[in-house]
Amino acid sequence: MNFTDDQIERYSRHILLKEVGGAGQEKLLKAKVLIIGAGGLGAPIALYLAAAGVGTLGIIDGDRVDLSNLQRQVIHFTADVGVPKVESAKDKMLQINPDINVITYQDIVYSKNILDIIKDYDFIIDGTDNFSAKFLINDACVMAKKPYSHGGILRFDGQTFTHTPGHACYRCVFKEPPPKNAVPTCSQAGVLGAIAGMLGTVQATEALKYILGIGDLLTDRLLMFNALKMNFRSVNLKKNPNCPICSATPTITELVDGELPVCDLKAH
Amino acid sequence: MATFTKFYETAPVLLDELVQFEADIAEFVAGKIDPVKFKAIRVAHGVYEQRQPHTYMIRIRCAACGITPAQLIRCAEIGQKYGSGEVHFTTRSEVQVHDVLIENVMTVIRELLEVGLSTRGGGGNTIRNILTSPDSGISSEEVFDVDPYAMALSTRMVNEEDSWNLPRKFKIAFSHNAQDTAYTQSTCLGYLAKIQDGQKGFEVYCAGGMGAKPMVGHLLFDFIPDTKAYHVTRALKTMFDKHGNRRNRYANRLKFLWKKLERDEFVRLFHEEYDKIKDDESLNLVLAGLPNEAKDPGIAVETVSGPDFETWKTRYVVAQKQPGLASIKLPLVLGDLLSDEARAICDFLALFGDNTIRCDRAQNMRIRNIPAKYLGNLYTIIFGMKHHLAKHAPFIGNMINCTGAQTCKLGICLPRGLSTAIRDRLINSDLDLDQIDDLRVNMSGCPNTCGMHHIADVGFFGKVGRKDGDMYPAYNVLAGARIGIPGQTEYAQKVDEISAKDIPTFMHDLLQDYIPKKAKYESFNAYLDTEGRALIKSLCDQFRDVPSFAQNPEYYTDWGAKKKLSLDELGTAECSAGMFDMIEVDEKSIKTHRKALEVDGADVASELYQILFAASRMLLVTRGLDSKTDEQVFEHFGKHFIEANFINAKFRDVVTLAKLGLKPELPKYKDLILELADAVIALYKSMDDSLKFRSTEAPAAEAASTLVEKDFRGVACPMNFVKTKLVLDTLNSGQQLKILLDDGEPIQNVPNSVALEGHKVLSKTQSGPHWEVVIEKK
Amino acid sequence: MIITINGQSETLDQATLSIADLLKIKNVEMPEMVSVEYNGDILDRSVFNSTSVKDGDVIEFLYFMGGGRHSRSVYEF
Known part of the structure; x- marks a missing residue:
């Protein structure tokens, strides 16, 4: 590939890495990654992947920027309040790197659209904050044999793992969404803003590693951290032979939409 | 020498040097001097080879931006007899004659000398033309007239032998007030007029510069009395001469010395020189300004009236601080003044004395000291000329561009063509350009900054665009320079890039948005920050998709070019030859x-x-x-x-x-x-970088023959390694690559880094000021 | 007995107890929000009562994360 002088300079710190080099940067520029949710997790993911020169970035979110988002969703600025999140995000992504292509979907993922959207992407990142979406994304990616990164944050904690075909999926760990009455009302869901950055950058790193084919992914491992103690650990996971979606004899064969708490639609 | 008005004195050192130069030219023509050596000699005499081989451009020093009517007539005659039939006004407020053949070079230089003009230091690693604010001495807003300092300092500098073999070019400017119209913070040494406790003096900036790696000048003195201007210049020049980098042509301007030494050490070394001479009053400049006063030739007054005359006066005539006198700007087309038109206007100006012409950095001619009653006469003369822009709004003539690939060996794009295309687009629009006579739109044909894109409100510098393997002319778009607040200069920053062909429409669309909103904003920068920068981005976005060569070949031929963009004729820099x-x-x-x-x-x-x-x-x-x-x-x-x-x-x-x-x-x-x-x-x-001797070291091994060669001289760490890696990516295992690296950090780092990636470094050989490294791909 | 919970060794006074009991004594207020990994395998919720904890077991409480509130930090390592 012929890099332009600007590209050589822009990506020089990647090219310098033995594990990346010109060939790796070329892979990044050719890669397509879908970010589901332009919120707390989506913000650092979108910015870092844009900066890294991931050539095509899809970003999907149905919301508009709200003042209460700005405490952690660093891709949106005060002047963006009221603007569709995907538009605000695209604007910043192109500012950080005009070299890439950003595709926006001002929508939420649901059973009827998700397979069609993810089919064009090499890697999917879950940056949502509700269980319905998380299970839907898992099921769709397993069905479509797409790798994806799961992420969740709450209060001072975060968790993430990476699924690739043949490895443990979300349902291997969490068989089904928690009962509706167990999910506390969203008004009480506080989160320390910087946690989103901590976890989102881990997810972005996983996407980059996957595209580059380097290192060990968080497959069959759940990485968890608590920021108050600033303690990180990972727990090994096993693929569940009786998993309702990824086992040899799945019981779930088509996608269904879960019921969403009204305000839970808002991504982190 | 005959006595007539000059802006600097050229005797006696220069005359001896000319004898030598004449001998060198003769030897060169006879094939006895290597062209490289000859280049180093001639550029310091202001003689540059143009893109067309054996054709030369001769640059003429105009201290304090000044030239007399008699001198300009001489330049015009020379242009007629030996050159392109015109005089060219440059972006460094001096004049040039183009298209001179080698056999006429000496004649030209001698004919210039007869009227007190010198080409010495027009280029090369020398003290270059010393600039001032173009309305110094006549502006009611000035702190004081700085022209006499620039003139006296020029005389001193051109008569010092060590002005001609510095590590790199050395530029000096004087501004008459904080507006900083001579750009003292973007130059090697800048003096900003200031009065402190009733004493005339200067705020002094140094080590600024534009170029591919621009740096804003640093404050060297908050105040020096005006009597010390020579001492400071002399000390800085000596210090630069001693410590500047002479080995790496890409890192040898004074700004790089500042960067290398950092403030404390730079200032310490400066004071080592300055303290030796600062109390020597015999070194004080002997000021020799020209008076700005009325000279009434008593010719018939032409009375002109009508709206066109009034518009012209509003646009181009400014009252001087001297009562009854007017200064007039004559906007030129790309800095070109036709020889016969130069004669016409200079014959008229000569009636009003010798101190009637300045050059400005926007490549326009400034006229001064004309009694207001003769404005009608001047108007008639100007509008009797064909090749000027006085019938348009000042914005049109204020656009700055370098000469670009038309004559310059480094040019990628043709900013003269672009400027013309923008002009044509704008004057045929209904935009009210009179609203924006202070807007600076500057363009350069390459990353070097002859077109001053760094100090522009909207700047462009040329680059190569590529689509499906075809090259098309393109420009980086910069915006938002902040000039005119001492100590707070900021250069324009890159916003985006755009194909050359789309720029006229881009400029039109940008101005169409800005002009009606101008009143709402305190400055263009405020507009940029609020919405302009976003608009520039979205306009560039709109033009991002360039048609393929098959779809629209026009995109691949630059404005004013006759054929498809090619880099085959790019040469090496003329001015740094040393x-x-x-x-x-x-x-x-x-x-x-x-x-x-x-x-x-x-x-x-x-x-x-x-x-x-x-x-x-x-x-x-x-x-x-x-x-x-x-x-x-x-x-x-x-x-x-x-x-x-x-x-x-x-x-x-x-x-x-x-x-x-x-x-x-x-x-x-x-x-x-x-x-x-x-x-x-x-x-x-x-020898170290300043080419002083150190102790001897062991010689290096011999170079092996290689398949691929790349020149990474002048490429800093780690970009040199980045580029090396990218080339290695394209090679097969076992294939060899020879790279050229600079001494110092590059040679210390790159081979080791290459080896760490598993490739074999076969040899490292020092060759002159650089190293040749041969690598075998793993 | 000594078991490992969430990576940390703990000594329990009880001689016998089920996973459900363990969730209680560890003050997990909303067991619905927890998956339990027992010696490397995820336990079906239906066997929380019938699975007894024994000496040397390695147990992980894996929490749902991505909405809702917990009374205390979910991962206190």
Whole structure:
């Protein structure tokens, strides 16, 4: 590939890495990654992947920027309040790197659209904050044999793992969404803003590693951290032979939409 | 010399140098001087080769931006007789004559000298033209007139021999008030007029500069009394001469010395020189300004009336601080003044005295000291001329562009063509351009900053765009320079890029948005910050998709170009030609003749003589020695290198043999001669970047032959390694790559980094000021 | 007995207890929000009562994360 002088300079710190080099940067520029949710997790993911020169970035979110988002969703600025999140995000992504292509979907993922959207992407990142979406994304990616990164944050904690075909999926760990009455009302869901950055950058790193084919992914491992103690650990996971979606004899064969708490639609 | 008005005095050193230059030209024409050496000599005389081989451009010093009508007439005549039929006003407030053939160069220089004009320091590693605010001496807003300082300092500088062989060019500017219209914070040494406790003086900035790596100047003195301007200049020049980098042409401006030393050490070294001379009042400049006063020739007053005349007055005429006098701006088309039109206007201006013309950085002509009652006469003359822009709003003539690929060997794009295309687009629109006469739109054809894109509100500099393997002319778009607040200068930053063909529409659309909103914003920068920058981005976005060559070949031919964009004619920089080029010539010659020596049937005596000659001459230039004859070369070498103990005394006899012309004796001393050549090369290698001597070091190994060669000289760490990696990516395992690296950090880092990635570094050879490294791909 | 919970060794006084009991004594207020990994395998919620904890077991409480509130930090390592 012929890099332009600007590209050589822009990506020089990647090219310098033995594990990346010109060939790796070329892979990044050719890669397509879908970010589901332009919120707390989506913000650092979108910015870092844009900066890294991931050539095509899809970003999907149905919301508009709200003042209460700005405490952690660093891709949106005060002047963006009221603007569709995907538009605000695209604007910043192109500012950080005009070299890439950003595709926006001002929508939420649901059973009827998700397979069609993810089919064009090499890697999917879950940056949502509700269980319905998380299970839907898992099921769709397993069905479509797409790798994806799961992420969740709450209060001072975060968790993430990476699924690739043949490895443990979300349902291997969490068989089904928690009962509706167990999910506390969203008004009480506080989160320390910087946690989103901590976890989102881990997810972005996983996407980059996957595209580059380097290192060990968080497959069959759940990485968890608590920021108050600033303690990180990972727990090994096993693929569940009786998993309702990824086992040899799945019981779930088509996608269904879960019921969403009204305000839970808002991504982190 | 005859007595007539001049902006600087040229005697006597310059005259001696010209005799030498004339001899050098003759030798060059006769094929006796290497073109590289000749280049280093001629550019310092303001003689640049244009893209067309053997055609030269001659740059003429205009101290304080000034030139008299008689002098400008002479330039116009020269342009008519020997050049392109015009005088060109440059972005550094001086004039040039283009398209001069080598055989006429000396005639031109002598004819210029007759009217007190010099080309010395027009280019090369010299003290360049010293600039001032173009309305200094007549502006009611000035702190005081700075022209006399620039004029006196020019006279002093052109008469100092060490002004012509500095590590790199050295630019000086004086601004008459904080508006900083001479851009003192974007130059090597800048003086900003200031009055403190009733004393005239200057705020002094240094080590600024634009170019591909722009730096804003640093405050050197908050205040110096005006009597110290020479002392500061002298000290900084000496310091630069001593410590500046002479080895790497890409990092040798004063700004790089600042960067390398950082403030404390830079200032300390400066004061080492300054403290030696600062109290010597005999060094004070003898100020010699020209009076700005009315001279009434008593000619018939032409009365002109009507709206066109009134519009012109509003746009281009400013009352001077001298009551009753007017200054007038004459906007030129791309800085070009046709020779016959120059004569017409200068004949008229001469009636009003010698102090009536200035050049400005927007390549326009400034006229001053005209009694207001004669404005009608001037109007008639100007509008009798064809080639000017006075019928348009000032914005049109204020756009700045460098000459670009039209004549410059470095140019990628043709900003003259672009400027013309923008102008045509805008004057045929219904935009109210009179609203934006202070908006700076500047463009350069390449990353060098001759078109001053860094100090623009909207700036462009040329680049190559590529689509499906085809190259098209494109520009980087910059915006938002902040000029005119002392100490807070900021350069324009890159916003986006755009194809050359789309820029006229881009400019139109941008101005269409900005002009109606102008009143709402405090400044263009405020507009940019709020919405303009976003608009620029979205406009560039709109033009991002360039049609393929098959779809629209026009995109691939630059404005004003006759054929598709090509880089085949790009040359090396003219203006930085210097010492190392001359040293390289001899170093290469040693290698060539060494090889020739190995060939069967070689004329051994003659080859050895050539080696001995090249080895002896190679470093003379570092001692400031110039030798006319072979004999002198050997004599100088004996005296300045062997007697001075830089080179072992055992070589004395063989040098003497050569000096006596006893070539047939030389084969007996073959080994000794080759050893001498090695010793000279080793000595050169041991010199530091300012080409002073250090202790000797071991010579390096021989270079292997390679398949692929890349020149990464001037590419800093880690970009040199980045580029090396990218080239290695394209090679097959076992294939070899030869790269050229600068000394210092690059040679210390790159080979090791390459080895860490598993490739084999086969050799590292120092070759002149750089290294050749051969790598085998893993 | 000594078991490992969430990577940390703990000594329990009880001689016998089920996973459900363990969730209680570890003050997990909303067991619905927890998956339990027992010696490397995820336990079906239906066996929380019938699975007894024994000496040397390695147990991980894996929490749902991505909405809702917990009374205390979910991962206190």
